[in-house]
Amino acid sequence: MGQAENSDRQDEFSYFGMQSMWGVTKHMGGLKATDELAALCGIGRGTRVLEVGSGVGLTSCHLAAKFGCQVVGVDLSARMIEWATRRAQRKGLSEQAQFRIGDAVGLPFAEGSFDVVLCESVTAFPPDKQKAVNEYTRVARAGGMVGMNEGTWIRPDPPAELVSYCERTMDGAHFLTPDGWRALLVKAGLQDLVVRPQTVNAFRQKLDELSGLEWEDWRERLGATGTVLRMYARDPAFRRYARELMPSMSNARALFYYLGYGLYVGSKP
Numbered sequence: 001m002g003q004a005e006n007s008d009r010q011d012e013f014s015y016f017g018m019q020s021m022w023g024v025t026k027h028m029g030g031l032k033a034t035d036e037l038a039a040l041c042g043i044g045r046g047t048r049v050l051e052v053g054s055g056v057g058l059t060s061c062h063l064a065a066k067f068g069c070q071v072v073g074v075d076l077s078a079r080m081i082e083w084a085t086r087r088a089q090r091k092g093l094s095e096q097a098q099f100r101i102g103d104a105v106g107l108p109f110a111e112g113s114f115d116v117v118l119c120e121s122v123t124a125f126p127p128d129k130q131k132a133v134n135e136y137t138r139v140a141r142a143g144g145m146v147g148m149n150e151g152t153w154i155r156p157d158p159p160a161e162l163v164s165y166c167e168r169t170m171d172g173a174h175f176l177t178p179d180g181w182r183a184l185l186v187k188a189g190l191q192d193l194v195v196r197p198q199t200v201n202a203f204r205q206k207l208d209e210l211s212g213l214e215w216e217d218w219r220e221r222l223g224a225t226g227t228v229l230r231m232y233a234r235d236p237a238f239r240r241y242a243r244e245l246m247p248s249m250s251n252a253r254a255l256f257y258y259l260g261y262g263l264y265v266g267s268k269p
């Protein structure tokens with residue numbers, strides 16, 4: 001195997017590398033949490049929405065179809081953008097939901113471009129989270145809303161072993177407490193804050209991820225499952241990677257005891 005091919009494979013054997021190959025991204029609470037966030041942000045017909053870290057475009061397309069809003073999705077990954085663009089085309093939403101490459105910590109938009117800026121399971125990843133939230137706030141218009149759904153330590157003092165397991169297996173994900181997330185919004189100058197921490201469990205989370213999916217989305221998920229199984233059967237490097245992702249018994253037990261998610265919303269003065 002040549003060097004370039006090898007480094008492509010290294011990229012694939014990562015949390016986002018795998019997700020962008022399989023075409024599956026997710027956030028805690030699924031589309032039910034998305035609807036709650038949309039309601040808190042006042043999304044309706046014609047609202048100009050920016051979704052930061054739009055992944056494979058499930059939320060952007062859902063919002064465009066359900067509320068008749070105009071959505072721009074940005075993501076760091078070109079492969080995610082391709083999945084999202086194809087989804088919008090398939091659903092006949094290409095006019096309403098458009099996607100381009102963009103970084104949360106340096107958004108390619110002028111100040112005040114959007115009525116609502118939202119993200120789901122994204123701000124946990126950039127090391128400089130304050131810079132990201134400042135960017136969300138900058139590109140929202142005065143009177144507009146910033147809304148986040150982010151992984152949250154809902155109980156104090158998560159074990160160090162669990163924190164490092166999450167960072168290691170989820171491309172450096174670093175979750176905060178409700179107060180930690182809230183402080184970022186305050187420092188960005190947002191006001192009228194809403195903070196809603198939520199608990200989840202593994203079964204509930206799976207149900208939430210799958211509920212609200214349309215037939216074509218189900219087909220895509222089934223295709224992704226087939227790809228994973230084929231890779232597992234055929235590729236020893238993938239089997240090694242999959243084994244590394246397996247949590248220890250103590251991490252498996254602790255995960256959803258400590259980790260939930262939170263909705264964090266504020267308005268720009």
Ligand SMILES: C[S@@+](CC[C@H](N)C(=O)[O-])C[C@H]1O[C@@H](n2cnc3c(N)ncnc32)[C@H](O)[C@@H]1O
Nearest residue numbers: 025026027053054055075076103104120121125
């Ligand atoms: C856990 S996935 C969630 C995707 C989507 N929000 C969803 O709920 O399905 C996180 C996404 O954020 C993207 N991402 C990570 N860091 C980013 C950054 N600094 N700027 C933009 N996107 C980023 C990843 O490429 C990935 O698509």
